[in-house]
Amino acid sequence: MKRRDFISKGIVGGIAAGSLLSIPGFYSKAIARPSSVQKTDYDLVAIKNGEPEVMFDSAIKELGGIGKFVKKGQSVVIKPNIGWDVVPEKAANTNPKLIKRIVEHCFNAGAKDVYVFDHTCDDWKRCYSSSEIEKYAKDAGAKVVPGNTESYYQEVKIPKGKSLKKDKVHELILSSDVFINVPVLKSHGSARLTISMKNLMGIVWDRGYWHRNNLQQCIADFPTFRKPDLNIVDAYSVMKQNGPRGVSLADVVVMKSQIISTDIVAADAAAAKLFGIEPADIPHIQNAFELGLGNIDLSKLNIKRLVV
């Protein structure tokens, strides 16, 4: 086959495959994997006063190790916040050292492939590089994958959503066995705070739709389609104002904290408290609780508190 034929056939085939996959719900039924939330000793682990990677080592041990979530031969997708073209000190993106350590844990547990991506706000190549996440994740052997091309996104139905009934989701979220969500805790001009649930805006294609159609409800609606298997909230350096992008280093305070939970609502509630805001005052956390996605009342949870 000549190269030219190959390309033309490729285009035709691509259109055919694309139109098949663009039938709503096709991809989610055929390929997407269900989330499988694991039983752990604690509902939530909170840890402070250590370096990000050291805190993760200790905290994940309390949940039974990453092996509880990642089995031999499985594929893992890690979703950090890599939204902005800024350096790690500005704390607009997840700590790169934490990402590296999580990747290492996954491979130690026998993961076949570990993917890292985000649908960034600034130019993705610059975000991947300035955040240093690309470098650290690759060092640990992960595949760093682009997230800013529509062809990677597949249409799915979100039947339990109130405002968000369907969306286009990155194919790696749909095809990977394990989904680990690694947000960074930040102030946020529209969502008030960005933590675990808000971080999932970086795995869908059309953020504008969420913004137009009741943002706080859409953020809560999405996890009814797919909850991450594990949420690791990076609260080492925290942007207290001018989030999510930040203006200067003056916006950042050092909190040296981390929260890990399989319960996305609980993780966000605990992180909100850490930030100094009542979880119920963050509309999307309250909305998610009302959808039955997790527990907003931390007093009802079995929490392990650690200090390094």
Place this chain on the structure above:
Amino acid sequence: MSVVFFVPILIVFLDLADLVPHDMKLVFTNIQFIPAFLNFVQNPLVDFAIFFLLILITLIFGRIYCSSICPLGVLQDIVYYFVLKINKRKRFLYEDPKNIFRYSLLIISVVVFVAGNILLFNLLDPYSLFGKMSANLLRPVAMIINNGAASVLTSFDIYMLYPVDIFFHLPVFLFSLAMLVFIVWLVTKKGRLYCNMICPVGTFLGLISRYSIFKIRIVEDDCTSCKVCEKKCRAMCIDSNRQVIDYSRCVDCFDCISACSSKAIIFTAKNPLEKNAPIKTESVHIKLDMSRDNSSIKKLNNKKLENPKESSTIDNSKRDFVKTVIASFTLPSLILRATETPKVYKNSTIAEDKNYLVTPPGAGSIEHFNDYCTACNLCVTACPTKVLQPTFIEYGIFNLFQPKMDYHKGFCNFECKICSDICPTDAIRKINSLDEKKLVQIGKAHFIRENCVVITQGTDCGACNEHCPTKAVKMIPEDKLLVPKVEEDLCIGCGACEHACPTKPYKAIYVDGNPIHLTAKKPIVEKQKVIDTTEDFPF
């Protein structure tokens, strides 16, 4: 030698992954004649070296610029190579120069430029024309190939290549295509006639090359007037019967030297009639060098043949474009059909009131930008966020194709000033530091409250504030919601707010250009209190 100049400039325009350092790109674009001339005009005391060097080279060796440095010249030679492949007996014959036409075109170009309009350089300058062709014809082809390869690799779980967004700008695409077709046709019929009739650079350098020291000269005693050289001459400037060469049109291709069987054409500083033996031997050396140079051109052409990516640009571009057009019409319609949803959102009602286009930081003012931009499209290809897009007649019919900041395509990356680093004509002047760029106010954001989601829907949005790098867009509490408010002093006009604003069909926040760029106030810095991390968890 052509390879040395042509291949890099091709790479500069086709560098999809932005791998080549910008300083290196500049080396190859700044030596182009019109960019060098425009740099000289703007800053005669600093940027004179390249301009005078180009003139000096012409004064010594003739139109080397046209044979080797000019990318459009080399492109024509590549086309000519294929013409010869197809029609082995392709011959030219001497024609009289089109003096009235070419000199009036040159004079008009210069007069119009002096009068403050760059249109004719924009349309006729060979470098800018080649830039338009590369950016709008070659680059999309390269992108399609890249995207095809990327999707194939991705299906094998290899993410080495990544897909790129292809933007298709019809007017400049059609112009580039028309010019390419026109030039290919000219080459087929009349060789390098573009360079000798239309190109203002060629005509100007022709005025100098009449008096150049080294020239191709016919040794009258050895010449049999066999017309071989005349038929070979792609500039159609050798009159074999009269044994005369029109030096204003010779583009230094040296085909005649290798074609002449009686070795009656030599490249030398002195008139051979004076019969000076030492000079003649010297000229033989040069002759050998030149024939080697000639073979290197052939090698280049062969290389082009072997390399499918480049050869396809000649053969397949049209075909691939038809495919792109079809694909670009089919895919969106499929996507559109797939995303139809029950309408919750209320459409925005008030149109944006934009008075001025936004020019890139470094342009200084719309006027300066309009005066010096030749629309080579280099910044358009280099811009990482694709916010720089070619226009058609938005700047006026005398400022065709000059780029603008298009906030529907992207927004100006806060940490980037590539366009100002890379512009070869200094239409976008170099900004020394990123800190300086971050205060250049190219426009100001305006908020239309009545269009805003927070007002029309009564739900949170704040996409504008989220993206704003200086926090010129603040969120002000109103009831339980937060409503945007613009502080113009802090705004730099980057367009992040406008790009992110989700309202349809009109945006609730938009940037109106500053006709003259201003300096924004520094963002307000409020230091956060240090937190005592030894306290207990608050839960």
